[in-house]
Amino acid sequence: MIFLQVIANGLLIGAVYALFSSGLTLIWGMMNFINFAHGEFVMLGMYAALLVALWAGGGPAVFGAAAALVLFVLGVLIYLALIKQVMRGPMLAQILSTFGLALLLRYAAVWVFSPNFVTLPPTALAGTVNLGGILLSVAQLVSGFVAGALTLGMHLLLTRTAIGSQLLAVAEDRHAAMLMGIRPDRMQALAWGLSAASAGIAGALMAISFSFSPEVGGTFAITAFVVVTLGGFGSVPGALLAGLMVGLIQSLSAYYLGPIYKDVIVYALFVALLWLRPQGLLGTA
Amino acid sequence: MLLSAEKVAKAFGSFKAVAGADLHVDKGEIVGLIGPNGAGKSTFFNCIAGDLRPSEGRIVFDGVDVTNASAAHHARLGIGRTFQVPATFEDMTVLENVMVGAFLRHPQRSAARANAQRIVEMTGLAAQSQQRARSLGTPGRKRLEIARVLATEPRLMLLDEALAGLTPVEIQRAMDLVREIHRLGITLVIVEHVMEVILTLARRVLVFNQGHIIASGTPQDVVNDPKVIEAYLGRGHGRAAAKPA
Amino acid sequence: MRWLWLALGAVALLYPWLVAGTGSAAFLQDMGALVLLAAIGASAWNIVGGYAGQISVGHAMFFGAGAYLPLLVFQQWQLPPLLGVPLGIAVSLVLALVVGAPTFRLQGHYFSMATIAVAELIRIVVSYSDLLGAAIGLQGPAMSVHWWDLTFRSAVPYYYIFLGVLVLLLLVTWHMQVSRLGYYLRAIRAGERAARSLGVPVRRYKLYALMLSATFTSLAGSLYALKTGFIDPDSGLGILVSVQLIITAALGGAGTLLGPLLGAVILVPLQTATNTWFGGSGSGLTYIIYGAIIVLIARFEPGGLLELWHRLAPRFNRRPEDSRAA
Numbered sequence: 001m002i003f004l005q006v007i008a009n010g011l012l013i014g015a016v017y018a019l020f021s022s023g024l025t026l027i028w029g030m031m032n033f034i035n036f037a038h039g040e041f042v043m044l045g046m047y048a049a050l051l052v053a054l055w056a057g058g059g060p061a062v063f064g065a066a067a068a069l070v071l072f073v074l075g076v077l078i079y080l081a082l083i084k085q086v087m088r089g090p091m092l093a094q095i096l097s098t099f100g101l102a103l104l105l106r107y108a109a110v111w112v113f114s115p116n117f118v119t120l121p122p123t124a125l126a127g128t129v130n131l132g133g134i135l136l137s138v139a140q141l142v143s144g145f146v147a148g149a150l151t152l153g154m155h156l157l158l159t160r161t162a163i164g165s166q167l168l169a170v171a172e173d174r175h176a177a178m179l180m181g182i183r184p185d186r187m188q189a190l191a192w193g194l195s196a197a198s199a200g201i202a203g204a205l206m207a208i209s210f211s212f213s214p215e216v217g218g219t220f221a222i223t224a225f226v227v228v229t230l231g232g233f234g235s236v237p238g239a240l241l242a243g244l245m246v247g248l249i250q251s252l253s254a255y256y257l258g259p260i261y262k263d264v265i266v267y268a269l270f271v272a273l274l275w276l277r278p279q280g281l282l283g284t285a
Numbered sequence: 286m287l288l289s290a291e292k293v294a295k296a297f298g299s300f301k302a303v304a305g306a307d308l309h310v311d312k313g314e315i316v317g318l319i320g321p322n323g324a325g326k327s328t329f330f331n332c333i334a335g336d337l338r339p340s341e342g343r344i345v346f347d348g349v350d351v352t353n354a355s356a357a358h359h360a361r362l363g364i365g366r367t368f369q370v371p372a373t374f375e376d377m378t379v380l381e382n383v384m385v386g387a388f389l390r391h392p393q394r395s396a397a398r399a400n401a402q403r404i405v406e407m408t409g410l411a412a413q414s415q416q417r418a419r420s421l422g423t424p425g426r427k428r429l430e431i432a433r434v435l436a437t438e439p440r441l442m443l444l445d446e447a448l449a450g451l452t453p454v455e456i457q458r459a460m461d462l463v464r465e466i467h468r469l470g471i472t473l474v475i476v477e478h479v480m481e482v483i484l485t486l487a488r489r490v491l492v493f494n495q496g497h498i499i500a501s502g503t504p505q506d507v508v509n510d511p512k513v514i515e516a517y518l519g520r521g522h523g524r525a526a527a528k529p530a
Numbered sequence: 531m532r533w534l535w536l537a538l539g540a541v542a543l544l545y546p547w548l549v550a551g552t553g554s555a556a557f558l559q560d561m562g563a564l565v566l567l568a569a570i571g572a573s574a575w576n577i578v579g580g581y582a583g584q585i586s587v588g589h590a591m592f593f594g595a596g597a598y599l600p601l602l603v604f605q606q607w608q609l610p611p612l613l614g615v616p617l618g619i620a621v622s623l624v625l626a627l628v629v630g631a632p633t634f635r636l637q638g639h640y641f642s643m644a645t646i647a648v649a650e651l652i653r654i655v656v657s658y659s660d661l662l663g664a665a666i667g668l669q670g671p672a673m674s675v676h677w678w679d680l681t682f683r684s685a686v687p688y689y690y691i692f693l694g695v696l697v698l699l700l701l702v703t704w705h706m707q708v709s710r711l712g713y714y715l716r717a718i719r720a721g722e723r724a725a726r727s728l729g730v731p732v733r734r735y736k737l738y739a740l741m742l743s744a745t746f747t748s749l750a751g752s753l754y755a756l757k758t759g760f761i762d763p764d765s766g767l768g769i770l771v772s773v774q775l776i777i778t779a780a781l782g783g784a785g786t787l788l789g790p791l792l793g794a795v796i797l798v799p800l801q802t803a804t805n806t807w808f809g810g811s812g813s814g815l816t817y818i819i820y821g822a823i824i825v826l827i828a829r830f831e832p833g834g835l836l837e838l839w840h841r842l843a844p845r846f847n848r849r850p851e852d853s854r855a856a
Contacts, residue, residue: 034639036587036646076814086828091719092784093832095585095642096776100824103773107817115814218769222650225643260658274632274644334727360729368727374720385717388710389729397710437728 005134006255007248012136012144012249015240016202019147020220021227022239023156024199029234030171030191031087033094035077037102039221044105045071045203046212047113050120059124059207060142067204068197075196079189102217111216117211117232125208143205148240150201154194155236167191171234219263226270232280242281287312287472288333288364288441293342295328295495302328304496305342308474312442315463316472317483317504320493321517327369327445329493330476334366334443335359346441358385360389365439369476371426373433375419379410382418382429382470386436401436408432408462424455431462440468444475448482460486492516538791542566542693560685566692567753567800572778572790573699574746579776580784581703581712582720582739584634585642588649589775592630592744594767595621596751598656601668601761606661610678611670615752625652626740634736646769653767667762670755680756688757695753698753699746704787706742715739719785747775747793770817777820780827783836792835 024038035041048070049063056062078101086097125139158164169177170187177184206212227246230236246266253265273280290308303325306497310316320326331337333344335356344352346362355360356443374382383401384394391397405414408428413421418429420442427447434442448459456479467473477483484504492500492507494516500507507513541548549558571593578584599621600614629648631640656662674681682688706712716736717725726732756759765771778797783789804816831838 030640032637034643036642051724082825082829089828090832091638092579092585092780093581093828095587095639096780096824096832097828099587099776100826100828102821103817104821104825107821110814111818214559218650222643222647225647229640229643236691260654264651267647267654270647271628271644271651274636274640278632278636278640301654336727356723356726357729357731360727366733368724372721372724374717374724376720377716381713381716385713385725385730386728388713392710394708394710397713496725 001133002255005136008134008136009140010248010251011244012140012247013251014244015144015148015151016205016242016243017223017227017247018151018240019154019205020199020202021224021231021243022151022236023195024224025228025231025234025236025239026154026158026167026191026198027088027195028228030167031083031188033083034085034225035195036095036098036221037105037217038098038195038199039200039217039219040102040105040109041071041075041217042203042206042220043109043212043214043217044074045200046207046216047109047203048200048213049204049207050118053120058062060139060204063120063204063207064146064201067200071200072193072197075192075194076170078196079192079275084185084188102221106190106214106217113214115213115215117213119211120207123208137209139209143208146206147202150198151236151240151243154198155240157194158236163190222263222270223266226266226273229270229273229278230280232282235280235282238280238282245252245281286310287295287314288344288346288474290329290333290344293329293332293339293340293344295332295337296340303332303339303495306496308333308491308494308498310472310474312472313441313470314466314489315467315475315487317487317490318474318493319478319483319507321491324493325496326493326514330366330443330445330474333474334364336366353359360437360439363438364442364443365428365434365437365441366443367430367434367445367447369449371423371430373418373421373426373429376417378417379421379429379432380405380414383432383436386433389437401519404432404436405467408435409458417491424451424459427451427459428462431466435466439471441472441474444473444477446476446478448477448479448513456482478529480508534788546689551581555681556685558687559689561728561798562803563685563689563692563757564802565794566689566696566780567750567757568774568798569791569794570692570696570699570753571747571750571775572782572793573621573696573703574743575775576743576779576784576786576790577703577706578736578739578743579744580779580789581719582715582736582785583785584638584736584740585776586645586740586743587642587772587776588629588645590741590769591625591645591649591652592622592657592747593751593754593771593775594649594652594761594763594781595619595625596667596748596753597755597761597766598662598751600752601670601755601759602662603669605663605668610676611680611756612678615749618748618752619745622744623741627737627743630737630740634733636742646713646772648767649767649772653763656767657763663762665763667760667765670759672759681759685757692753695749702742702746702785707787711735711738716785734818756769773817773820773824777824780825781834783834785833788835789834789836796835 021040024035027033027035045067048067052058052063052066086093125142128135128137158168166182167187169182172185174184188252227239227242231242249269250262250266254262286309288310289464293303293306295303306329318326332339335354338353346364349362351359358461380401384397387397387401391400405411408431410428410432421429431447448456451459460482475487487504490504490507491498492513500510500513545562546559549555552558575589579586585740596618599618600611603609604611629644633644657665671679671681714730717730718732718735722732778793779790781797782792801816827834
């Protein structure tokens with residue numbers, strides 16, 4: 001019974017990992033760019049939820065929407081002000097740009113919010129539910145399903161809609177896309193908005209269940225790196241599968257080996273992955 | 286037989302860029318590869334250069350199987366190549382660019398520098414030797430790429446559209462350089478769109494279309510081959526050419 | 531250019547004596563030693579991050595290895611801390627291989643991601659390891675008992691030891707720069723595909739650069755531990771250690787010999803100043819400023835202040851001379 005609970009918890013948090021990682025893999029696939037500040041986007045989503053909860057009230061849906069909106073705008077702005085230009089520059093500039101941004105966002109948040117851990121006030125999703133003997137927190141249950149649905153939604157957006165195919169066209173071949181009348185710049189800005197929004201919503205969802213501080217971004221960033229590497233370059237379905245796997249592995253390790261192994265196992269998995277199968281689950285060698 | 290490529294094929298997913306091509310080059314030859322865009326000649330070229338691993342087939346260079354060898358290994362064995370879009374080291378000077386090539390055979394800096402200097406002079410870049418590569422125009426960059434590869438002392442040189450985008454005067458100068466390289470005993474395989482170059486320099490020409498080699502022979506033969514005309518200009522033209530005058 | 535290095539050398543050699551007469555001699559001498567230490571770490575990062583263009587954002591792992599091993603052998607086994615220095619280097623070399631060997635075959639991003647992940651992994655493991663002092667950390671000799679404790683009360687002996695190591699590192703870097711290794715690394719940074727086509731064994735050379743860099747970063751960590759006599763997971767392995775190394779090199783000019791030195795001379799006093807003026811909350815502000823500086827460098831002048839100088843004052847320099855020694 002406990003075993004099933006551990007599995008369920010792992011999958012539920014894994015779905016949230018999948019959500020924010022899908023944003024990272026979108027940018028990677030489209031622009032061959034790794035956003036080292038992605039973890040901070042998640043963290044900002046958490047604080048957006050906090051601010052909404054404190055000032056405006058409302059339920060989790062409101063937090064999520066607010067986080068999505070704020071982070072979407074932030075993502076677009078960051079693209080226009082910074083990323084667009086460094087893309088043309090040397091590797092040093094590209095990597096340092098988001099690395100520096102991560103630092104800036106993290107310590108600005110420390111400055112504004114203090115380094116202490118905070119929690120959201122209780123929401124309508126408080127409490128637990130008993131599903132056939134397994135005890136699950138309502139909040140985590142809902143978060144997991146919402147995250148999973150949104151990740152699938154991202155995949156559908158990319159593969160089934162007109163705007164999605166435009167995004168993919170730019171990812172495939174910028175020049176060809178331009179010749180077809182697609183504006184790569186606009187599409188890339190949109191992608192950054194979507195990427196940041198996915199991180200923001202994931203953050204808001206996690207904020208409902210967990211306490212957080214401005215410094216949690218670092219761990220989420222590395223988790224995202226593991227998930228996108230495992231899931232394969234640019235693959236949203238890969239990120240979904242990998243996210244679930246990472247959540248599961250984390251949950252099982254925490255239970256069987258001890259809570260300190262929660263992150264250690266994931267990071268060690270990353271190193272093993274780089275040695276043995278860097279193309280990930282679904283990639284070709 | 287310096288280079289022998291047999292039944293080389295390269296597929297990207299389900300797309301067969303090269304569907305079985307053969308190439309045999311003897312020492313001292315100049316062989317041309319032509320064909321419309323997207324015909325597969327660049328992919329084939331990159332397979333021979335070691336940049337891509339062929340999905341099928343075998344490539345042997347001077348008795349050594351290089352089918353799966355890395356690009357660096359190719360260079361060490363004596364196969365050099367230039368790039369369609371010049372890939373010079375922008376922030377390094379002309380001399381430094383060539384030195385990178387020279388270091389392959391001369392690990393000591395003074396020897397590498399001396400050899401590079403010699404090649405810079407030979408290729409007519411002496412005046413710009415202290416300038417950064419990024420300050421050169423396209424013809425200069427193409428020339429620099431050739432100089433850089435020459436410094437690796439190749440026995441076979443693969444030129445990828447080295448004369449594209451040059452003015453007629455620059456083309457003449459470049460062709461002189463190619464002839465000079467040939468005189469040094471280096472075997473050449475040239476991918477080109479500029480017909481004048483192929484007709485003048487190449488002894489033998491292979492024509493690519495849709496992943497296959499559709500014709501091979503002397504430049505004259507190939508240019509009059511109906512299949513070749515059809516590949517470039519479409520149906521109808523080929524038949525027109527086949528009709529007696 | 532030679533006159534510049536001679537002038538720098540003279541100032542560096544005489545600095546402790548020059549400030550000895552002032553009211554805050556001890557403070558200034560200490561800061562001098564810290565500037566040199568920062569210069570060593572940044573110059574070490576520069577080898578792989580600047581010259582080879584492989585951006586490590588987890589160099590703290592090498593610094594930490596170098597810092598922990600001397601204090602470990604002292605605190606746990608009562609051996610001279612100096613014995614830990616080569617051990618730190620050995621551990622760092624192993625880490626360099628673990629991180630570099632698989633990732634240098636792949637796109638650049640993988641290496642950067644791996645450095646951050648491995649550095650964090652080690653930090654967490656160390657913070658739970660009792661042998662390594664867990665969260666409390668390790669301590670060095672409280673008083674100088676033997677000469678090999680390298681425990682001095684004044685900063686001046688440390689200053690000269692650090693100066694010696696820095697000079698050694700600069701000589702090694704300069705020698706590398708004009709050798710085949712240097713040319714190959716610059717070629718790799720400028721264009722890997724072209725470098726490969728010229729016979730450059732890309733992966734192997736990246737590993738050489740990383741291993742050389744790791745060695746000196748480890749040494750910097752050891753020097754830090756010997757001077758401060760204390761190390762814990764945050765001061766030795768935290769992300770801010772990596773940040774410090776990167777920003778010091780990048781601000782001055784990554785990929786140049788002088789850049790990291792310039793960065794150190796600017797940033798160490800700056801950090802001391804913000805810590806003093808803003809007190810406890812100062813350290814938070816420092817990192818906001820650091821983040822902003824890094825973003826600005828990336829966005830406007832990836833070549834750092836030296837590149838800015840070359841662009842704005844071409845009259846004062848014929849051609850980039852400090853690093854382009856053909």
